[in-house]
Amino acid sequence: MDSFAFIIHPIDPKRDVKRKFPFLGKVLNAPLINFFSTFFPPVYLSEIQNITSESTGKTIKGWLIACPLTSQRMVELPEWVAYRKIVQTGRLAERLGADIVGLGAFTAVVGDGGITVAKRLDIPVTTGNSYTIATAIQSIHKAAKLMNIEVSEATAAVVGATGSIGEVCAALLAEEVARLFLIGRTEKKLHELHSRLEGNSSAQLVVSTDLNSLWEADLILTVTSSVQAIVQPQHLRPGSVICDVARPRDVSEAIAKERDDVLVIDGGVVDVPGLVNFNFDFGFPPGKAYACMAETIALALEGKFEDYSLGKKSNLRQVREIAAIADKHGFKLSGFRSFERPITDMQIKTIRENAKRK
Numbered sequence: 001m002d003s004f005a006f007i008i009h010p011i012d013p014k015r016d017v018k019r020k021f022p023f024l025g026k027v028l029n030a031p032l033i034n035f036f037s038t039f040f041p042p043v044y045l046s047e048i049q050n051i052t053s054e055s056t057g058k059t060i061k062g063w064l065i066a067c068p069l070t071s072q073r074m075v076e077l078p079e080w081v082a083y084r085k086i087v088q089t090g091r092l093a094e095r096l097g098a099d100i101v102g103l104g105a106f107t108a109v110v111g112d113g114g115i116t117v118a119k120r121l122d123i124p125v126t127t128g129n130s131y132t133i134a135t136a137i138q139s140i141h142k143a144a145k146l147m148n149i150e151v152s153e154a155t156a157a158v159v160g161a162t163g164s165i166g167e168v169c170a171a172l173l174a175e176e177v178a179r180l181f182l183i184g185r186t187e188k189k190l191h192e193l194h195s196r197l198e199g200n201s202s203a204q205l206v207v208s209t210d211l212n213s214l215w216e217a218d219l220i221l222t223v224t225s226s227v228q229a230i231v232q233p234q235h236l237r238p239g240s241v242i243c244d245v246a247r248p249r250d251v252s253e254a255i256a257k258e259r260d261d262v263l264v265i266d267g268g269v270v271d272v273p274g275l276v277n278f279n280f281d282f283g284f285p286p287g288k289a290y291a292c293m294a295e296t297i298a299l300a301l302e303g304k305f306e307d308y309s310l311g312k313k314s315n316l317r318q319v320r321e322i323a324a325i326a327d328k329h330g331f332k333l334s335g336f337r338s339f340e341r342p343i344t345d346m347q348i349k350t351i352r353e354n355a356k357r358k
């Protein structure tokens with residue numbers, strides 16, 4: 001039977017360690033977990049069962065495995081240390097018999113975005129970024145409709161626009177919206193991106209390193225590799241939509257408490273075909289996966305065992321190809337969730353009304 005493995009790692013140290021090691025998660029504080037994660041070996045989490053393609057009937061199995069490094073550790077350590085630990089985790093996938101391995105969250109962000117890891121492993125590797133891009137754009141469209149925002153007349157913003165996911169999202173939105181803010185932290189990279197997009201963009205492009213520019217935007221896609229939440233309640237205008245694709249999150253939880261007039265949605269959440277059982281709680285309800293996991297699963301269902309989304313430059317051809325493959329096998333964008341809770345049509349209506357009042 002064809003198979004895959006997917007690597008996750010602790011994002012919120014205490015919460016995530018507790019999911020596998022309740023005692024350690026209880027007694028260790030976050031700085032200690034950060035510290036010890038450097039020395040911990042890769043961890044087997046579970047076997048994933050019952051994934052069946054809706055179109056071909058093919059069934060596959062998979063494994064969830066963990067690279068122990070926390071996001072914080074991954075950005076602090078020299079790249080070679082992080083690569084070594086990710087490769088060790090990939091070797092576990094090989095020993096389990098996986099035909100392809102997906103890199104989750106910061107295991108895909110660190111260094112060159114999977115290229116070195118793929119070179120060192122004997123099985124193909126993907127970061128899952130292509131399907132993440134496809135679903136992020138689908139989410140923005142769906143949310144715009146629900147909030148009565150006309151995409152072609154809207155001002156949009158991509159935060160982390162110079163990143164692997166951000167750049168292609170920006171390129172796609174630049175063909176659709178009226179004005180697009182390219183937001184990041186390195187001005188030079190943003191200007192280079194501006195020059196690359198200019199020729200193919202129907203939108204007016206604006207470069208900014210200031211998150212206060214978000215106040216101008218109706219539609220926001222945020223996808224940085226910041227370890228801390230960066231988008232705060234004062235940044236958002238009433239009635240706007242913000243799709244947070246980043247893990248750890250870019251959007252501060254304070255927004256959930258203080259802003260009842262903006263729609264915050266978790267980006268990259270997908271329903272997996274079949275009666276999938278992950279046999280491990282990674283924070284999603286049954287049947288749902290991150291888009292990057294879904295890309296790995298879709299490639300296994302397709303029998304496409306080759307290195308896929310790798311490196312710091314995503315490409316549009318792969319975004320379109322993986323969206324078609326995922327569609328064919330029955331993956332679907334999930335109903336909206338906000339801060340890991342489902343969000344109903346009634347709640348969205350209330351957000352719209354609150355925005356109008358303001």
Ligand SMILES: NC(=O)c1ccc[n+]([C@@H]2O[C@H](COP(=O)([O-])OP(=O)(O)OC[C@H]3O[C@@H](n4cnc5c(N)ncnc54)[C@H](OP(=O)(O)O)[C@@H]3O)[C@@H](O)[C@H]2O)c1
Binds near residue numbers: 159225248292
């Ligand atoms: N939901 C999902 O299924 C899913 C799937 C894949 C990835 N992700 C998440 O998506 C995020 C981005 O991944 P990626 O592969 O695109 O990473 P990447 O290529 O490293 O890009 C990250 C971008 O964020 C920018 N950035 C970092 N810190 C920032 C800050 N404090 N303020 C503003 N911009 C900042 C970087 O700017 P500089 O270049 O100037 O440093 C860069 O443009 C990560 O959080 C990852 O875990 C989620």
